Amino acid sequence: MGNVPSSRPQLTKEAALEKVAAFSVPEKVILLGIRGYYRDTMGEKGKNDRGIYDDAIFVIAPDYFASFNANTDPTVKRNGVSVLKPGLHYYKKGRHRISRPPSYPAFRPDTPGELLPVTRDDIGDSMGIAINIHKGGYNSTSSEGCQTIYPSQWEAFQTKVYQLMDEAGQTRIPYILIEQA
Numbered sequence: 215m216g217n218v219p220s221s222r223p224q225l226t227k228e229a230a231l232e233k234v235a236a237f238s239v240p241e242k243v244i245l246l247g248i249r250g251y252y253r254d255t256m257g258e259k260g261k262n263d264r265g266i267y268d269d270a271i272f273v274i275a276p277d278y279f280a281s282f283n284a285n286t287d288p289t290v291k292r293n294g295v296s297v298l299k300p301g302l303h304y305y306k307k308g309r310h311r312i313s314r315p316p317s318y319p320a321f322r323p324d325t326p327g328e329l330l331p332v333t334r335d336d337i338g339d340s341m342g343i344a345i346n347i348h349k350g351g352y353n354s355t356s357s358e359g360c361q362t363i364y365p366s367q368w369e370a371f372q373t374k375v376y377q378l379m380d381e382a383g384q385t386r387i388p389y390i391l392i393e394q395a
Contacts, residue, residue, distance in 0.1 A: 304386045
């Protein structure tokens with residue numbers, strides 16, 4: 215079992231736009247996360263696994279569309295670990311690892327107190343703090359609830375999304391997380 219698929223997620227821009235249409239966001243630049251994108255081709259068949267890049271994040275803009283191998287789950291199952299709930303979440307430019315330098319450019323929740331709705335292992339529904347979008351690791355998805363991008367794809371993802379947000383005049387970006395049907 216590999217940690218990352220051998221290719222990038224395949225979805226057309228039209229199909230991605232259909233998936234985000236129900237959320238009616240006014241922003242021109244949107245992130246779409248699909249949890250369990252590789253559910254039947256990676257890890258345990260029929261299951262969304264933890265600790266592997268079996269999810270996908272798509273960047274949607276008027277003149278740009280790209281896919282990235284991602285992880286939308288915590289690396290491990292452990293009491294109290296957060297799993298971001300599907301739905302519409304807003305993010306802003308920020309830094310990851312601010313409490314454990316060196317920090318680096320990433321995306322942080324654009325909500326009061328950086329709170330987002332989560333389900334905690336063995337506890338249930340609550341709010342999670344600083345469920346960021348950041349670079350994962352090669353030997354681990356490096357997530358305690360954050361959304362992570364495969365490390366060799368991170369710089370291209372982060373740089374392009376910052377650029378697209380600037381061009382569109384967006385200070386925040388909608389992140390729509392859905393589960394693979």
